[in-house]
Amino acid sequence: MSDSYSTTDETTDSEAANSTDTGTEARRPGETLDETTPSIQEIPERETVIEATDLTVHYGDVEALKPVNVRLPEQEVTAIIGPSGCGKSTFLRCINRMNDMVDAARVGGELRYRGTNVYGDEVDPVALRRRIGMVFQKPNPFPKSIYDNVAYGLKIQGYDGDIDARVEESLRNAALWDEVKNQLDSSGLDLSGGQQQRLCIARAIAPDPEVILMDEPASALDPVATAKVEDLIDELAEEYTVIIVTHNMQQAARISDKTAVFLTGGKLVEFGDTNRIFENPENQRVEDYITGKFG
Amino acid sequence: MTGSSSSSDDARTDGDELARPEGGDHVRTDGGEHANPFATVGDDIERKQRIGRVFVAVCAASTLVGIVALVVLLADVLLEAWGWVTLEFLTYPPSRFIENYYPGGRGAGIFPALVGSILLIALTAVFTMVLGVGAAIYLEEYAAESRLKGFIEANISNLAGVPSIVYGLLGLAVFVRFAGFGESLLAGALTLTLLILPIVIVSSQEALRAVPDSQRHAAYGVGATDWEVVRDVVLPSALPGIMTGTILSLSRAIGETAPLIMVGAATSMFRAPIEDVSGIPVPDLFGPFAAMPMQIFDWARLPEGDFQHVAAAGIVVLLSILLLMNATAILIRNKYETR
Ligand SMILES: Nc1ncnc2c1ncn2[C@@H]1O[C@H](COP(=O)(O)OP(=O)(O)O)[C@@H](O)[C@H]1O
Ligand SMILES: [Mg+2]
Numbered sequence: 001m002s003d004s005y006s007t008t009d010e011t012t013d014s015e016a017a018n019s020t021d022t023g024t025e026a027r028r029p030g031e032t033l034d035e036t037t038p039s040i041q042e043i044p045e046r047e048t049v050i051e052a053t054d055l056t057v058h059y060g061d062v063e064a065l066k067p068v069n070v071r072l073p074e075q076e077v078t079a080i081i082g083p084s085g086c087g088k089s090t091f092l093r094c095i096n097r098m099n100d101m102v103d104a105a106r107v108g109g110e111l112r113y114r115g116t117n118v119y120g121d122e123v124d125p126v127a128l129r130r131r132i133g134m135v136f137q138k139p140n141p142f143p144k145s146i147y148d149n150v151a152y153g154l155k156i157q158g159y160d161g162d163i164d165a166r167v168e169e170s171l172r173n174a175a176l177w178d179e180v181k182n183q184l185d186s187s188g189l190d191l192s193g194g195q196q197q198r199l200c201i202a203r204a205i206a207p208d209p210e211v212i213l214m215d216e217p218a219s220a221l222d223p224v225a226t227a228k229v230e231d232l233i234d235e236l237a238e239e240y241t242v243i244i245v246t247h248n249m250q251q252a253a254r255i256s257d258k259t260a261v262f263l264t265g266g267k268l269v270e271f272g273d274t275n276r277i278f279e280n281p282e283n284q285r286v287e288d289y290i291t292g293k294f295g
Numbered sequence: 296m297t298g299s300s301s302s303s304d305d306a307r308t309d310g311d312e313l314a315r316p317e318g319g320d321h322v323r324t325d326g327g328e329h330a331n332p333f334a335t336v337g338d339d340i341e342r343k344q345r346i347g348r349v350f351v352a353v354c355a356a357s358t359l360v361g362i363v364a365l366v367v368l369l370a371d372v373l374l375e376a377w378g379w380v381t382l383e384f385l386t387y388p389p390s391r392f393i394e395n396y397y398p399g400g401r402g403a404g405i406f407p408a409l410v411g412s413i414l415l416i417a418l419t420a421v422f423t424m425v426l427g428v429g430a431a432i433y434l435e436e437y438a439a440e441s442r443l444k445g446f447i448e449a450n451i452s453n454l455a456g457v458p459s460i461v462y463g464l465l466g467l468a469v470f471v472r473f474a475g476f477g478e479s480l481l482a483g484a485l486t487l488t489l490l491i492l493p494i495v496i497v498s499s500q501e502a503l504r505a506v507p508d509s510q511r512h513a514a515y516g517v518g519a520t521d522w523e524v525v526r527d528v529v530l531p532s533a534l535p536g537i538m539t540g541t542i543l544s545l546s547r548a549i550g551e552t553a554p555l556i557m558v559g560a561a562t563s564m565f566r567a568p569i570e571d572v573s574g575i576p577v578p579d580l581f582g583p584f585a586a587m588p589m590q591i592f593d594w595a596r597l598p599e600g601d602f603q604h605v606a607a608a609g610i611v612v613l614l615s616i617l618l619l620m621n622a623t624a625i626l627i628r629n630k631y632e633t634r
Contacts, residue, residue, distance in 0.1 A: 096516070098512065098515065098516070101511075101512070101515065103439055103440050126518050126519070126520050127518070129515060129516060129517070129518040130517075130518035133516065133517065134512075134516035135516075136509060136512060136513065136516070138509060140507075140509035140510060140512065140513045141513075142510065142513060142514075142528060143531075143532065152514070152517060152519075152527070153517030153518060156517070156518065156519050156520075156523050156527070157517075157518055200513070203513075203517060204516065204517065206517075207517060207518065
């Protein structure tokens with residue numbers, strides 16, 4: 001799969017193929033894909049943050065992830081899409097070792113973060129999770145004040161700077177500050193669902209991780225809140241590497257630079273620039289999935 | 296619904312699928328008289344409803360039996376005790392002479408047993424909180440799912456059903472004799488701890504299980520260690536539930552008599568189990584003690600008729616403490632349930 005990591009050549013090839021046959025079919029899902037010249041071509045290839053090598057996951061005897069090989073670039077938004085149950089969350093949870101919490105889960109192969117296998121003996125998952133923040137599908141603020149929610153990560157990580165300032169900065173970056181600045185002491189649970197999710201994003205970015213994992217962060221939100229979170233993800237990508245699972249293909253097309261497509265059986269079928277994946281997928285089943293023939 | 300739409304179908308010209316019947320008008324022009332549109336829906340609903348009503352009546356009657364029995368019992372005790380629960384009764388040691396219990400007499404009452412029971416429960420509370428909550432946290436938060444864990448949990452549940460006299464025997468063998476605590480407050484408290492530990496563990500486990508995993512994941516996600524997750528997220532959320540379960544178990548323990556008889560608690564004591572250590576009263580952990588249920592039993596078997604009133608007064612005091620504890624448990628539960 002990593003071989004489909006788009007190089008300039010490949011993109012040009014698929015462009016040509018695209019304009020001849022499957023063009024209109026493949027382009028249907030996203031309005032943002034109007035321009036025929038993908039802009040990625042000018043951007044130099046980014047450094048790899050996360051690299052999976054033959055990464056597999058079994059739940060008991062059930063194989064949830066077939067060997068995954070992929071390299072995820074830094075400071076970009078990578079979208080993980082695919083039908084439900086295809087292993088998107090499972091893959092995401094491998095990255096910060098949240099699968100450790102699932103008794104039945106067994107991880108095989110390697111997952112490297114900046115070159116270090118996070119499943120190596122010397123890696124403490126707690127330290128790993130301090131570098132890799134996570135936002136979950138359902139907003140899950142602590143039943144504490146808004147302030148304490150954001151400050152929690154700073155406190156347990158022994159942050160020795162100005163916590164107040166960091167809380168404010170994080171809330172600003174999460175586009176929530178103006179809405180909550182006068183009620184920092186009230187419970188995080190009193191916020192609306194969309195605000196709660198942005199609070200969770202603020203909590204995740206407060207300790208300044210390098211990577212932020214998001215598992216369908218907008219799926220429990222209404223369209224307005226979803227739009228806000230999407231805008232936010234766009235901004236976050238300037239500072240952080242964002243890896244986001246979504247079942248919403250329009251969303252993936254709108255917000256991501258790279259897209260990884262998992263299909264049923266836990267197989268990473270295609271990975272590459274979002275524009276190319278949506279305009280001209282190499283794999284027929286990916287095309288069928290993207291054009292809505294199944295899934 | 297079914298009936299009215301089918302009758303309007305009849306009136307409608309064929310093929311005119313989109314035509315909207317004008318509400319009731321259509322139905323009325325059809326027949327003038329309303330036919331029951333539900334006449335043919337399912338089988339004998341009427342009969343089933345009757346069975347349902349009988350069932351509700353039986354359930355209500357069952358509830359009533361319990362409540363009536365309780366009210367009669369309470370009324371009986373309260374009438375017996377009326378006028379006998381005085382300040383003297385609460386603050387004086389017991390006496391063999393009934394005159395001393397009369398209002399205006401020299402004063403006699405339940406004081407040593409009251410203090411004994413309160414100390415007993417306080418000690419038991421400390422021990423069960425540490426052991427019970429500790430065990431529950433270990434089983435729920437740390438121990439991996441395994442056959443051994445399942446086996447242990449099943450046995451804890453079984454222990455909850457073991458008769459209290461058996462715990463008394465165990466306490467006698469282990470704490471009184473083997474550990475050498477003698478027939479003391481400490482031995483009594485440890486025995487009661489064993490008695491309610493299974494219930495406290497099970498109810499604490501339930502409280503811990505009720506904390507959603509999403510909360511744990513949120514804390515792990517920002518780099519919390521196992522211990523930090525338990526301390527900052529799981530325990531604060533589960534504490535009301537744990538407290539409720541523990542207090543309810545303690546209020547069961549305070550009425551226990553059999554295990555205390557086994558560990559040799561005094562049936563009646565003149566002195567409260569309190570020592571004076573340079574002016575400060577401290578519980579005498581290793582000294583003898585009496586507890587309320589045994590004191591009540593002691594009074595109840597005395598031949599003089601008026602001692603029945605004294606026993607009833609003791610019961611009222613015991614029940615009051617019990618009610619107080621249960622009310623506390625309910626308050627805690629209600630206060631945190633809204634969160
Ligand atoms: N904790 C678990 N125990 C057992 N099987 C699981 C567990 N979590 C997920 N699975 C299974 O692994 C597969 C992939 O699940 P998941 O990664 O949640 O898919 P997705 O996020 O793409 O919907 C599914 O078949 C699911 O049933
Ligand atoms: Mg998922």
